[in-house]
Amino acid sequence: MREEFERLYNTYHHQLFQYLFYLVRSREVAEELVQEVYIKVLDSFNTFEGRSSEKTWLYSVAKHVAIDWIRKQTRKKRKAEGKEYEWSEKEFQVEDKNPLPEEIVIQKEEVQQVYKMLEKCSEDQQQVVLLRYVQSLSISETADVLGWTESKVKTTQHRAIKSLKKHLEEGTTGFMQEEVSK
Amino acid sequence: MSNEKWNDSKIEETLTKLPPMKDKQSKDDLFQAIESRSKKEIPSRFSPKAKRPWILPAMAAAAAIFLMVLIIPPFFNGDQQFSTNDADQNSVMNTADVEENAADESAEPESESSLDGSDNDMNDGGSEDDENTEIANDENDEEQVSPEPSQLNQVIYIANSYVLDSNNTGDNFIVIEKQSSEDEQSLEEILMTSLQQSDPTSGQYLSDLDSVKTAESLVELHFSSASSLESLTSSEHEQLNQVFQEVLTLYGFAEVAFESGGETGIIFGQQGEVTSLPLATNNRGYYVISDEQDSYLISARMAEEEMASESGDPLNYAETVAKMAETEVSSDWYESAIPSFVDVSEVRLPGTTAEVYYTVSENEEIQNEEEQLETFFHALKLTASPFTLDNLQIINEETGEVVEVDLAE
Numbered sequence: 001m002r003e004e005f006e007r008l009y010n011t012y013h014h015q016l017f018q019y020l021f022y023l024v025r026s027r028e029v030a031e032e033l034v035q036e037v038y039i040k041v042l043d044s045f046n047t048f049e050g051r052s053s054e055k056t057w058l059y060s061v062a063k064h065v066a067i068d069w070i071r072k073q074t075r076k077k078r079k080a081e082g083k084e085y086e087w088s089e090k091e092f093q094v095e096d097k098n099p100l101p102e103e104i105v106i107q108k109e110e111v112q113q114v115y116k117m118l119e120k121c122s123e124d125q126q127q128v129v130l131l132r133y134v135q136s137l138s139i140s141e142t143a144d145v146l147g148w149t150e151s152k153v154k155t156t157q158h159r160a161i162k163s164l165k166k167h168l169e170e171g172t173t174g175f176m177q178e179e180v181s182k
Numbered sequence: 183m184s185n186e187k188w189n190d191s192k193i194e195e196t197l198t199k200l201p202p203m204k205d206k207q208s209k210d211d212l213f214q215a216i217e218s219r220s221k222k223e224i225p226s227r228f229s230p231k232a233k234r235p236w237i238l239p240a241m242a243a244a245a246a247i248f249l250m251v252l253i254i255p256p257f258f259n260g261d262q263q264f265s266t267n268d269a270d271q272n273s274v275m276n277t278a279d280v281e282e283n284a285a286d287e288s289a290e291p292e293s294e295s296s297l298d299g300s301d302n303d304m305n306d307g308g309s310e311d312d313e314n315t316e317i318a319n320d321e322n323d324e325e326q327v328s329p330e331p332s333q334l335n336q337v338i339y340i341a342n343s344y345v346l347d348s349n350n351t352g353d354n355f356i357v358i359e360k361q362s363s364e365d366e367q368s369l370e371e372i373l374m375t376s377l378q379q380s381d382p383t384s385g386q387y388l389s390d391l392d393s394v395k396t397a398e399s400l401v402e403l404h405f406s407s408a409s410s411l412e413s414l415t416s417s418e419h420e421q422l423n424q425v426f427q428e429v430l431t432l433y434g435f436a437e438v439a440f441e442s443g444g445e446t447g448i449i450f451g452q453q454g455e456v457t458s459l460p461l462a463t464n465n466r467g468y469y470v471i472s473d474e475q476d477s478y479l480i481s482a483r484m485a486e487e488e489m490a491s492e493s494g495d496p497l498n499y500a501e502t503v504a505k506m507a508e509t510e511v512s513s514d515w516y517e518s519a520i521p522s523f524v525d526v527s528e529v530r531l532p533g534t535t536a537e538v539y540y541t542v543s544e545n546e547e548i549q550n551e552e553e554q555l556e557t558f559f560h561a562l563k564l565t566a567s568p569f570t571l572d573n574l575q576i577i578n579e580e581t582g583e584v585v586e587v588d589l590a591e
Binding site: 001002005006009013014017018021022027030031034035036038039040042043044056057060061064068071101103104106107108110111114115118129133134136144145146147148149155159161164165168169 | 187188189190192193194196197198199200201202203204205206207209212213215216217219220354416417419420421452453454460486
């Protein structure tokens with residue numbers, strides 16, 4: 001087990017952690033979830049059939065672990081609010097009230113804005129953006145991780161950029177209006 | 183703040199500049215944490231939970247009540263699914279449901295809050311119709327309710343995989359096909375048939391489905407073995423998940439739970455052990471895909487149609503139907519489920535009933551009018567499924583003909 005862990009860690013750990021971090025937007029949670037990913041992967045490593053590459057398989061497991069966590073948080077939030085049904089497509093948008101991570105704070109303002117607005121995109125759009133632009137996966141690898149066709153990846157990527165643009169423009173307008181009113 | 187306008191390439195470039203995030207755990211610390219969690223949490227790959235002592239008596243009580251439900255309905259006249267005068271019968275069915283749910287402690291009492299949610303949802307579009315309600319009811323007195331039982335309530339919905347070849351990309355979508363049911367079947371039997379015939383897996387793994395149970399907004403799938411869904415490929419896992427999302431929501435469920443070999447949970451492909459999955463109850467509308475032989479319905483969710491208003495709120499039923507009617511085919515592979523010769527003039531939402539008023543254009547030469555109207559009715563019915571509406575009335579304004587669908591059954 002240790003040997004396998006060492007190999008996976010040395011090859012993929014940085015990417016996996018980064019992917020989880022950007023999905024859940026919390027270092028502590030990402031640290032916990034990455035452990036869960038290794039447990040699942042090491043436990044089922046012998047049954048991995050190799051129909052996809054090892055890399056995309058790992059991402060795929062990480063995706064499920066993160067989504068499970070996000071949905072559990074949403075359910076908890078709904079229960080706390082006394083709602084069982086969520087009538088909007090905003091499940092993925094558990095509002096991030098945490099301060100920006102230090103790694104983001106020291107970046108240019110554009111980067112901070114993109115990080116903030118990415119959260120407003122749908123679950124699918126966030127997944128594609130993270131895999132394509134942050135993780136630099138190819139369209140084919142992204143399709144493999146998400147279990148989609150390449151065409152769906154392209155369409156979702158296109159829509160994600162459009163959506164991000166809309167949110168960024170609205171964000172900029174809102175900020176300028178605030179400035180004027182001051 | 184930069185005033186420079188955002189464009190696609192600037193956004194793409196900025197995305198690649200999102201900084202790397204490094205794990206602060208050391209490799210050794212991480213391995214120790216994994217080892218310790220692994221020992222605590224997962225002694226084997228799948229660790230079913232201990233059987234609860236009340237489960238057998240509860241199941242026996244549920245079975246007895248289920249038998250009563252099967253025996254009692256023949257003593258009542260009329261078609262329980264379609265008649266407008268079946269309140270008594272429905273109340274018998276509802277009472278049985280309540281008793282069954284009381285016996286089954288595993289069912290979470292979700293309906294009350296879901297009703298609250300839907301009330302709010304419906305009020306968004308329905309409040310302005312308060313005045314109209316009386317008028318609509320007066321009008322209804324004169325309308326002829328279709329005397330024949332509608333085919334709408336006697337169909338099984340099957341999910342099919344539809345591959346879009348028009349751009350040679352091989353896009354794969356889950357579409358809904360309607361299949362008529364000759365025998366009167368229980369909801370559980372319908373669900374079983376529906377799922378097994380929708381099975382997208384190469385190994386037909388849903389044949390391991392032993393039984394289906396329902397409890398309010400929860401549907402339980404009981405498999406013969408914990409490994410029934412273990413061997414799914416990544417795409418099969420995704421497709422099966424989509425089938426659950428697309429099919430089970432049509433029957434009004436908000437969550438699907440799994441049992442295997444009498445224990446809670448199942449290994450769901452690479453996702454590992456899963457006890458339940460939330461179902462996307464937020465679809466808004468259905469569209470049509472037609473090929474040479476048949477037509478299928480595709481959900482707005484699957485077709486990635488807009489499902490929210492400009493303010494970001496999900497569309498209510500009236501808004502959804504309006505959206506379905508006005509859809510300009512942005513994509514050439516699906517079209518509106520509202521035929522070109524049909525004009526939806528109004529949608530009213532008095533209480534928990536939806537009334538859709540339509541007229542048929544006489545100027546057009548219409549082919550397959552009946553088939554197209556039937557598809558239109560089905561689309562309206564399925565569109566109503568995420569809302570907790572009790573009734574749907576589809577009213578031809580000119581002839582007064584009413585197709586009435588009991589959504590609360």
